[in-house]
Amino acid sequence: MDLSFTADEAAFRDECRAWLEANVPRGLPSGDTREGFARHLEWERALFDARWAVVSWPEEHGGRDASPMEWLIFEEEYYRAGGPQRVTQNGIFLLAPTVFAFGTREQQDRILPRMAAAEDLWCQGWSEPDAGSDLAGITSRAARDDGAGGWRLSGQKTWTTRGAFCTHLFGLFRSDPDAERHRGLTYFLVPLDVPGVTVRGFGRLDGDEGFAEVFFDDVFVPDADVLGEVHQGWRVAMATTSSERGLTLRSPGRFMAAAARLVDLWRERGDADDASARDDVIRAWIDAEAYRWQTFLTVTRMTDGEDLGAESSLTKVFWSELDVRLHETALQLLGTAAERDESGWMKGFQFALSGPIYAGTNEIQRNVIAERVLGLPRA
Amino acid sequence: MDLSFTADEAAFRDECRAWLEANVPRGLPSGDTREGFARHLEWERALFDARWAVVSWPEEHGGRDASPMEWLIFEEEYYRAGGPQRVTQNGIFLLAPTVFAFGTREQQDRILPRMAAAEDLWCQGWSEPDAGSDLAGITSRAARDDGAGGWRLSGQKTWTTRGAFCTHLFGLFRSDPDAERHRGLTYFLVPLDVPGVTVRGFGRLDGDEGFAEVFFDDVFVPDADVLGEVHQGWRVAMATTSSERGLTLRSPGRFMAAAARLVDLWRERGDADDASARDDVIRAWIDAEAYRWQTFLTVTRMTDGEDLGAESSLTKVFWSELDVRLHETALQLLGTAAERDESGWMKGFQFALSGPIYAGTNEIQRNVIAERVLGLPRA
Amino acid sequence: MRFAFTEDQVAFRDAVRDVLAKECTPATVRAAWAGGGSEDAWAALGAMGVLGVLAPEAAGGLGLTAVDLVLLLEESGFAALPEPLVEHGCVAIPLLDGPEPELLDGSVRVTAPFHHDTVVPYADHADWFLCFDAGAIRLVPRAAVELEPLESVDGARRLARVRAPDDAGAVVADGSAVKQAFERGAFGTAAQLVGLARRMIEMTVEYAKGRRQFGVPIGSFQAVKHHLADARIALEFARPLVYRAAWSLTRGDADASTHVSMAKSTASDAAVLAARRALQCHGAIGYSYEYDLHLFMKRTWALAAAWGDAAWHRDRVGRAIL
């Protein structure tokens, strides 16, 4: 055990901090509006140009070969400097690990650099109107077209985050109509500008057009855009889902920065008489610390080659509920002013409420913890 | 709506208060030990002699024909004066309503006065080793003995509160071996001193011998001691369970008194700096008030002839979880001294922890609320 | 002790419920976000006497009490009525010694700030503004005030900061009335929160019955059941405190402010819990702007903060009992 950062890690942190403090843009609008998205893309491209977009990737694809620990350090510094949530995250954090694991060399070379450079913008096509928590209920179909050397997609995806602003979608389609549930699905990569694709954006809770429905009407996709084996899409996708649930999407830096802002809010607005809110502020801060150190412990285990399996469900529940509590505490400190939200906490609260829902609801995650971490019997 | 007490109600309260303040014993030991139980019986008999044991019963059986509202007033005054929990409660609050509803005139005359006078002491024989939450899993049997004009009981009951100190048991036995689950059960009244009955007391969490196992080895029970119709025991018992879950067992007076003691503890030990505990004290007090006023609302509806049905499950969850929170708050105020429990709060906390378990676990109650109050589908 | 409403009170509640079901649909609430009015609803409430429940009969009101009003306020919460019913009917009317008929019949609206503030809801459609200063309460016409629109989490509330010259409008009460006006506002808001909680629970129960995942209705999962049971329990034990506050205000009980604070804190917590559970049980659809749930959640978050939030009111209870 050595809980001090190495000289290399410290130097990496210094380098991150210096660049981010000088470059993080102030006052960006929400990336979930059309105008905001465009502004965010400029920032993403600036990150890429300075090789900070995908620090953990190999240099050849635009990264720095950063270790997982360095990646955590980057994330801490990113949020500490006030960096905005990454509009490219679904590609970088959800699709890319799958491309690294299952993609052909040709796919990797074609997809990853443009993703890193924010030239191709990827959204996730998992959910359907009747397949939310129950992803295995997917009914969108892929029909074989041997003549053309590919597949024809039809059906509908929905709840696609930032789908209206993206250029590409990765998603699961039922390629074997006779197979049921998790079987017979294939993982496709689809440009959204090809014939037969219709994208309709729609509003999230906070009014931003952060969601989209994507309709597929006999959309041709060549074999080159199948990721992993045909009919094995579930297995391929679960690798992605597991990273979504685990480390990559919610690095501790975000919650440490939020807890620090909450402490600032307490200093500014806290009423010394209201020790109930004070206790909640302290709890949020401790929880963010707990999340940070649990992550260091986990990253060390991963680095040592341990397989974490279902443990990422523990993490998903913890960060998402910490995020809600932290924002609730901020609203309590704001009192009647919470309604007006000049400070952005109310909008942050609404965003936080999505945490226990997306990427597998916390009810599903708790089932997974009980069944796969604790070994309780399935229903 | 008239939320002031009538002159009659006020006079009733004054009469209760005067008698209770003069007569409630101080420093009684736990009624869940053999020695303590004997001391409690003296108190129960003093209550009966002064006609306070069963105020809501008809005068002919030892009561005062008190209205439900008067009964609530009595309970408030009882706990306000520091009266101990009633060791006769399982008879008075669980069995008696069933005897009033289903008993023959002969049974009523034979059972109720002796129960009120604490001459017969009743315990409940519901649970079995394999029938806890799932009461319909009862396997103790009642075999017909036509020659003797009665039934022969065999099997085992357990978790019988104060069973080692009681004289009689009311319980459910499977009289139709071919019927399943809720069918084919019969409700029996059994003296514990008849041949074939063995009672073994055992300790509760807090060490007191408050539980018993009761073994039945070919125990003869005459037809006169069947309550309600043969094979209809489930329906008969549910009337009792419903009162257990609802109004009678946990009158608001107990929680109002506990909240008042918590406020006293805050005044004595509370640290003005620790506003987190302060907020919890206030919450407990408000919750006790909410419970009181919800009860007044409910009693008015009952008096107007409304059927409350499954709503008693709302009450069971609320009081039992309020009781736990209230005691947790007290332990927090005690700090390191909580371990030593000179004040009785730690013992009270342990007792409170039984609330979410007995009389139908809170998990079962929440199922009932969801299915029968809200109308959600069964699993 | 008799804790029940009269048949008349229940019939009045049912009539208001029916009217609001027609005149204040989710589409009406959405229209309010876009600045649209709900004139039909307001006029109907005026015609039914709802705005003048607390006004003397001599002035054309119903001459009734907070006990008569509380169920109607609850219904207005259930409907998320985007109108200043609390500010107008609960806060302002009792301050006026013989209000003008137009204040009772639904022709005009009075709005009011809460909690020593100058921020008012439903500002753009309001005709009159209550302004509090240390010594007096003034009723100021629209023409005499300047409004600075403010964003609210609930766009239907159309918040604005009011500025009025010191001598604008007419003094309608002296400073001693401020405290009671605040109590009535907090009470009325608590009643609306109870209605909101009920609405969100009902919507979610319906959704959970119909929505299927894993081959069964999601409402058959124990986790969903328990989420909704918790919300229903919180509602069950908030409601009596709100009704009791109505009684205490009506009787001028010495502890009425403590009773109001118990009502507001408990109702705020119950409605916020209902919102949380409703959203979680809905999942992504509840998170979308096109679905109606957010209209009720956002009203809940706004009203839970308005007129003192739960912690503020609990602190006030603490000052009374500790």
Place this chain on the structure above:
Amino acid sequence: MRFAFTEDQVAFRDAVRDVLAKECTPATVRAAWAGGGSEDAWAALGAMGVLGVLAPEAAGGLGLTAVDLVLLLEESGFAALPEPLVEHGCVAIPLLDGPEPELLDGSVRVTAPFHHDTVVPYADHADWFLCFDAGAIRLVPRAAVELEPLESVDGARRLARVRAPDDAGAVVADGSAVKQAFERGAFGTAAQLVGLARRMIEMTVEYAKGRRQFGVPIGSFQAVKHHLADARIALEFARPLVYRAAWSLTRGDADASTHVSMAKSTASDAAVLAARRALQCHGAIGYSYEYDLHLFMKRTWALAAAWGDAAWHRDRVGRAIL
């Protein structure tokens, strides 16, 4: 940054786990309630060097650190060891400049009070008592103290109030050592609480797999699953804070007390939650004295309060960060 234990540390943990599984069964804990000793367990820990982990090698100790000790403390919590391991091995030993061999080999026991108090656990079997006063820490032999037994919720803890003459025993450290001694006691207790939480979760998972109601194992009900998942999550995020506190104490980190307080508050809350969920999932059997669960719950309640409860430690964190 490398957050992992060495193979040696894990092997030491496993060895202690095996020994305690044999020498400190629930029956041993029950015997302690009746005043019986756990001499075999204590002697085995002495023989393995556990008592002298923090003692210098020159004095016959292992010359190791809190990082080496933390997993062993966790195991002692898992076993509910009814011995003053925290007081002896964690609090007292580092105060002594060359402890006598008998203090390391399991022949004798030192106990100590916590938090400016004079109440000590495991008093009746203790040979030496640490006594704190303003200016010094004294080590006082049994013969020189008077003990007044006190009841504890956990009978195995055998609490007593210690009275000793002002000049009794020998001064082993000056007042400046008191704070560090307290930090080590709170840290050690946090580690034990983590072990207790793990034990109660394991017991309950086993029970829920086997116990059937409604024709299925109760562990297949979603409510039971979610209760236990919550406890497992709390354990998952308490543990790293305890290990990190071990590191900070070892390094003499300037913020070590804040780290200890984060560990103790989080571990206390996690263990108390585990106890609550364990009892609820067991139902009546967990509530009976004959079943073992209560031994672990009561230790949890005692240790959650000891050395500063969760609220006390959170307040201390607050004083550092706010």
